[in-house]
Amino acid sequence: MKSIETNIAELMSMLPMFIDALLEDYELGIDIKLNHSESTTLMFIKKHSGDPMTEYSKKIAISKASFTYVADKLEKKGLIQRIPVNEDRRKHALILTEKGEMLTKKIIAEHNQHIANKIAHLSQDQLKDLKNALEILVKTTDFIKERTDTIERNES
Amino acid sequence: MKSIETNIAELMSMLPMFIDALLEDYELGIDIKLNHSESTTLMFIKKHSGDPMTEYSKKIAISKASFTYVADKLEKKGLIQRIPVNEDRRKHALILTEKGEMLTKKIIAEHNQHIANKIAHLSQDQLKDLKNALEILVKTTDFIKERTDTIERNES
DNA sequence: TTCTAAATGTTAGAATTCGTACTAATATAT
DNA sequence: ATATATTAGTACGAATTCTAACATTTAGAA
Numbered sequence: 059m060k061s062i063e064t065n066i067a068e069l070m071s072m073l074p075m076f077i078d079a080l081l082e083d084y085e086l087g088i089d090i091k092l093n094h095s096e097s098t099t100l101m102f103i104k105k106h107s108g109d110p111m112t113e114y115s116k117k118i119a120i121s122k123a124s125f126t127y128v129a130d131k132l133e134k135k136g137l138i139q140r141i142p143v144n145e146d147r148r149k150h151a152l153i154l155t156e157k158g159e160m161l162t163k164k165i166i167a168e169h170n171q172h173i174a175n176k177i178a179h180l181s182q183d184q185l186k187d188l189k190n191a192l193e194i195l196v197k198t199t200d201f202i203k204e205r206t207d208t209i210e211r212n213e214s
Numbered sequence: 215m216k217s218i219e220t221n222i223a224e225l226m227s228m229l230p231m232f233i234d235a236l237l238e239d240y241e242l243g244i245d246i247k248l249n250h251s252e253s254t255t256l257m258f259i260k261k262h263s264g265d266p267m268t269e270y271s272k273k274i275a276i277s278k279a280s281f282t283y284v285a286d287k288l289e290k291k292g293l294i295q296r297i298p299v300n301e302d303r304r305k306h307a308l309i310l311t312e313k314g315e316m317l318t319k320k321i322i323a324e325h326n327q328h329i330a331n332k333i334a335h336l337s338q339d340q341l342k343d344l345k346n347a348l349e350i351l352v353k354t355t356d357f358i359k360e361r362t363d364t365i366e367r368n369e370s
Numbered sequence: 371t372t373c374t375a376a377a378t379g380t381t382a383g384a385a386t387t388c389g390t391a392c393t394a395a396t397a398t399a400t
Numbered sequence: 401a402t403a404t405a406t407t408a409g410t411a412c413g414a415a416t417t418c419t420a421a422c423a424t425t426t427a428g429a430a
Contacts (some may be wrong), residue, residue, distance in 0.1 A: 176306050
């Protein structure tokens with residue numbers, strides 16, 4: 059009999075396949091070429107604008123160094139702007155340009171539609187279960203991160 | 215009021231952060247250098263040995279072209295072997311070598327321990343909820359994949 | 371203060387992944 | 401039976417991500 063922790067560890071390994079299944083065949087019908095990191099970044103900025111760059115790099119789960127590359131590309135395409143933060147001159151907040159705003163609206167609509175199509179044949183009960191499951195993961199993420207932060211503070 | 219499908223689409227974007235939170239600081243205490251794709255592949259082969267390469271590439275969610283690179287590295291390190299499949303000579307089954315078996319045991323133990331540490335402060339109820347949530351995602355993955363396969367067959 | 375440690379973002383080069391095209395083998399249709 | 405389409409895996413160049421090292425700025429301690 060495996061422990062529940064072991065069960066969870068094993069189930070974790072299936073998550074990339076879940077994400078892949080839901081994003082399969084996802085292609086943006088827009089004129090500007092954007093990869094997944096770029097479009098996801100735009101969506102995060104639209105949802106919560108003006109955060110420093112490291113914040114977004116954590117959300118799309120790439121290193122801050124890699125995120126510099128993503129931000130450069132989005133800036134060159136005229137979709138975002140780096141804004142120096144007065145209170146902390148190390149930080150650079152990101153905001154959408156006018157062009158970025160308009161494009162991101164389309165991206166979000168297409169993204170939501172794509173996912174909706176993928177789960178269109180699920181029953182209402184299955185949809186509710188799926189939504190609840192994802193909410194559990196979000197809560198768990200917060201819980202783990204809070205704890206991690208606390209530990210790090212105590213160590214210093 | 216957003217539709218449940220839209221809620222799900224938005225929640226989806228948090229999954230990479232969830233995975234990241236649970237794998238943070240994960241380092242293998244073994245003498246051979248392995249990246250995440252390599253160690254995950256070994257664990258999948260140990261769990262279900264002898265599948266053709268494409269099967270594993272789907273599980274770790276990289277393209278089959280990229281998986282060739284991963285398999286090459288594991289083979290050069292003496293951890294796996296490509297075995298030609300008689301019934302279908304296009305396919306190459308993967309199996310662990312003796313060395314690969316031994317190493318993968320350690321990897322699995324360390325992986326499970328790492329996850330266990332990350333969720334150690336969750337209550338029993340939280341653990342149950344998390345396990346159930348992950349199981350829902352696995353079921354949903356299967357459901358979506360079945361449906362997709364059916365659609366593809368009908369289109370041809 | 372003043373020294374030290376930590377955080378933010380960038381750079382450079384290596385490692386990994388991707389997209390496309392290709393060969394070989396199999397499945398399907400006519 | 402033959403032609404056509406699909407599948408498994410690989411090769412190669414481009415794109416993306418990573419790690420390590422760095423400058424700058426801020427936070428904390430002595």
